[in-house]
Amino acid sequence: MKDLGRRGLLTTAASALFAPRTGRAQDNSLIITTYGGSWETFWREQIVPRFVARTGASVSLDVGFGRTFSSALRAAGPGGTDYSVLMMNDIFVEPLCTGGNFEKLDMDLLPHACNLYDVAYAEHGMALTAMISPIGIGYRTDLVKTPPSCWRDLWTNPEFRGRIGLYNVQNSVGKAFVCLAGRLFGKGPEDMDGAFSALVRLGPVLQTDFNMSTMMGTGEIVVAPFDFGEIARLRRQGLPVDCVMPQEGMLMWDQTFTICAQARSRTLAYRYLDFIFEPEIQLMLAETFFVSPVSRAVKIPPSLAKDVPVTGDHMASIISTDWHWANENAATLDARWSHVFG
Structure with a gap:
């Protein structure tokens, strides 16, 4: 594009x-x-x-x-x-x-x-x-001892701490991930308080607007929300990666x-x-x-x-996102994301 x-x-x-x-x-x-x-x-x-x-x-x-x-x-x-x-x-x-x-x-x-x-x-x-393009959890098979099986593993697996990649909130997957955090840890996908409280608990993350593959390729991150198709391309290039379908559902x-x-x-x-x-x-x-x-x-x-x-x-x-809600609240999502992640 x-x-x-x-x-x-x-x-x-x-x-x-x-x-x-x-x-x-x-x-x-x-x-x-x-x-x-x-x-x-x-x-x-x-x-x-x-x-x-x-x-x-x-x-x-x-x-x-x-x-x-x-x-x-x-x-x-x-x-x-x-x-x-x-x-x-x-x-x-x-x-x-x-x-x-x-x-x-x-x-x-x-x-x-x-x-x-x-x-x-x-x-x-x-x-x-x-x-x-379904979004599951991509990870480096050579750098992760315990592969993820669900989104909650991003919060609970200590070997992921500080090595997580996220699409930022300018990307639609970033907005969808906020809604997912609301589902997992709040009252629902529109619960921004619950979502951002959970995102704080993720600790430091590396953000990208579009290209997650570079950080995964260099090993700066070992786990991230990832397009299955992009994982396929990286795997065909010889990178030791895989992608799982999280138990709670996939983004897209x-x-x-x-x-x-x-x-x-x-x-x-x-x-x-x-x-x-x-x-x-x-x-x-x-x-x-x-x-x-x-x-x-x-x-x-x-x-x-x-x-x-x-x-x-x-x-x-595959979990659909309410884009009307996300678009209506885009400015608030951006501000709160910046407050949490910079």
Whole structure:
């Protein structure tokens, strides 16, 4: 997710975002989004060509971040964007839902959605999560004598003291971890007093906004909330690491899709979203990014099972976060986090 100056396939959609809408695009023209780096490469080389071959559509790919896409939508206003389908994290989707930026999804136009796990449904029917990166407890197998089995071990295992990594509260996993601490040690996920009292008891931690792998690789930390896919990449590079599914449940990063209100090429937008949920595409995403498929119709092959272990019944163990509450209390969460961790 880097370099907003790089733009994908056929045309750049960013300039259209703020331009006056002078008419509806033809039904076979679609503007979609993705992130940079390996995401852009995959969308350019795999997703878009397959969809174009299927539909004959003219597809434009815009590359950026959820934060920039959501800011652009606010500036354009409901019905004012030329985007048809957006891919963002749910934390960015949620504030836009009440502003009329997205339509409530017509599930009759998404036949493959009948196979989705419950965790894929988001924002009261206005969004669907197409890829999940489950967050378990990652650890260095060569530096930890007693592997973790639950989140509470971060507090109780003395060999973790001072060697714990955390995503900070600017990252959605940081916010989700506060809610998790409220569940474990307070009255519930919104109990900030209980959560932050528990976080104080963790002792010193090493924080990151995004990249946990560097600290794990150097041994600065030996345990942390970790994306199973990133653990798979580190393990394939030869680092002695593993990741466990905590007894209390897993957190997650999500890639959530919406269809914009008054979307151009609405019918084609639904065809694209349903295409993303096809078992073949879901498996391709798992093979490329080590994400957990959200479709029950996907069977992970044995060769991929160690890298993508969270499937089937394990999907019910993923804890969803109330992003409305988290966004409404973002300033308080930031202040209290800074007071505890600096």
